[in-house]
Amino acid sequence: xxxxxxxxxxxxxxxxxxxxxxxxxxxxxxxxxxxxxxxxxxxxxxxxxxxxxxxxxxxxxxxxxxxxxxxxxxxxxxxxxxxxxxxxxxxxxxxxxxxxxxxxxxxxxxxxxxxxxxxxxxxxxxxxxxxxxxxxxxxxxxxxxxxxxxxxxxxxxxxxxxxxxxxxxxxxxxxxxxxxxxxxxxxxxxxxxxxxxxxxxxxxxxxxxxxxxxxxxxxxxxxxxxxxxxxxxxxxxxxxxxxxxxxxxxxxxxxxxxxxxxxxxxxxxxxxxxxxxxxxxxxxxxxxxxxxxxxxx
Numbered sequence: 427x428x429x430x431x432x433x434x435x436x437x438x439x440x441x442x443x444x445x446x447x448x449x450x451x452x453x454x455x456x457x458x459x460x461x462x463x464x465x466x467x468x469x470x471x472x473x474x475x476x477x478x479x480x481x482x483x484x485x486x487x488x489x490x491x492x493x494x495x496x497x498x499x500x501x502x503x504x505x506x507x508x509x510x511x512x513x514x515x516x517x518x519x520x521x522x523x524x525x526x527x528x529x530x531x532x533x534x535x536x537x538x539x540x541x542x543x544x545x546x547x548x549x550x551x552x553x554x555x556x557x558x559x560x561x562x563x564x565x566x567x568x569x570x571x572x573x574x575x576x577x578x579x580x581x582x583x584x585x586x587x588x589x590x591x592x593x594x595x596x597x598x599x600x601x602x603x604x605x606x607x608x609x610x611x612x613x614x615x616x617x618x619x620x621x622x623x624x625x626x627x628x629x630x631x632x633x634x635x636x637x638x639x640x641x642x643x644x645x646x647x648x649x650x651x652x653x654x655x656x657x658x659x660x661x662x663x664x665x666x667x668x669x670x671x672x673x674x675x676x677x678x679x680x681x682x683x684x685x686x687x688x689x690x691x692x693x694x695x696x697x698x699x700x701x702x703x704x705x706x707x708x709x710x711x712x713x714x715x716x717x718x719x720x721x722x723x
Contacts, residue, residue, distance in 0.1 A: 461703065468700025470693040471497065477690075482697065488661050488677075490691035497694045499674075499701070501661055506673040508664065509578060509653065510646035513585035514593075518639050520586075521593030525601045525635075526623055530609075541598075547591040556655035559584040564656060571668055576658030579667040584652050589642035596641060600634020601627060636716050644709035648702065650675035674698050 471477045477497055485498025524544075528536025563583060568575030604627050612622040628635070658670020659680060678698055685692040 464696065464700050464703055467693065467696035469697075471690070471697040475690050475693060477694075482694075486663065490685075490689075490694050495690040495694070497690070497697075499694075499698060501663055502672055502674045502677050502698065503701075504663060505578075505657070505671040506647055506675070508671070509581040509585060509657065509673060510643055512578070512582035513589055513646045514639060514643050516582065516586035517590045517593050517642060521590050521638065521642070522597050522628070522635055524594045525597035526627065528598050529601045530619075530623065530627065544591045544594050547587070548595075552588070552649060552652045553655075555584055555588050556652035559652065559656040567668070573668050574658065574670065576656060576670045577668045578657065578664045578671055581653045581657035581673070582667075584656050585646045585649060588649060588652060589645050592645055593638045593642040596638030597631070597635045600631040600638065603634075604630045633716050637713055640709055640712050640716065644706060647705055647709070648675065650679045654679050674702050678702075 471482065472479055475495070477495075482497055482499055483503070484500055485496070486500040487496040487498045488501060489496040524536075524540060528540050559580060563580055564575035566575075567573075567577060567580055608626050608630055609622055612626045617625065653673055654676040657673065657676060659672045659676050660670040661672050661677070662670075664671040678695055681691070682695050685695060
């Protein structure tokens with residue numbers, strides 16, 4: 427009996443621990459392999475083809491099939507930045523307002539209606555957002571403002587709806603953990619509901635709210651298919667909200683299947699993918715810094 431119990435305890439403790447450790451190392455190795463693969467492909471533009479990094483980042487001329495190739499990615503960087511920031515400017519105020527509404531104004535309506543709706547939006551595939559934008563939003567913009575409909579504002583609207591659940595869910599969790607004593611103390615001092623929300627709840631939950639906003643921005647930067655379907659994919663700077671443009675992700679999804687491996691065009695697309703990877707790391711570092719600031723406080 428003792429041998430069986432000893433073997434059982436060893437099996438439960440050491441085998442489980444070994445399996446967990448193996449899975450952890452496997453994830454680390456796979457991540458490093460993906461990073462190394464993208465980096466090896468993306469750096470070919472600057473090593474193999476000897477293209478200048480500054481020209482790649484700060485030039486707007488994109489003609490990778492020319493001789494010599496022109497690989498200025500500034501248009502795509504600007505397009506991704508504008509569409510992502512625009513989406514966050516729309517989604518963040520709405521998401522934070524919904525988070526406060528769900529927790530402090532009408533918790534019953536929030537739990538029965540808003541929370542299920544947010545969860546439903548999370549599960550909708552990107553292509554559905556893109557198709558609805560293509561079928562409904564583009565004709566509305568075309569009939570209301572003229573032009574072709576495919577534009578920066580179309581990408582902003584579609585992206586803002588896509589990142590709204592992320593910002594709302596994380597902001598709601600952050601608002602929920604604000605100590606009730608803070609709220610009760612504020613009311614006890616004679617503050618109104620709005621004063622309590624603006625002066626007590628939001629400042630107390632600001633780190634969690636900022637995390638939600640940064641995660642929403644990260645998703646907006648990395649979104650490809652939905653944006654490609656509505657933004658117009660014109661390789662030029664937008665002259666206004668109704669102008670078409672292109673993003674890092676849209677040019678990747680459009681061009682990767684049309685290039686030959688090893689060519690300057692293909693390597694330039696891998697360089698764009700590497701740039702997206704670096705941007706993702708930057709967002710992760712920002713989120714970590716926000717989390718550390720919260721822990722210090």
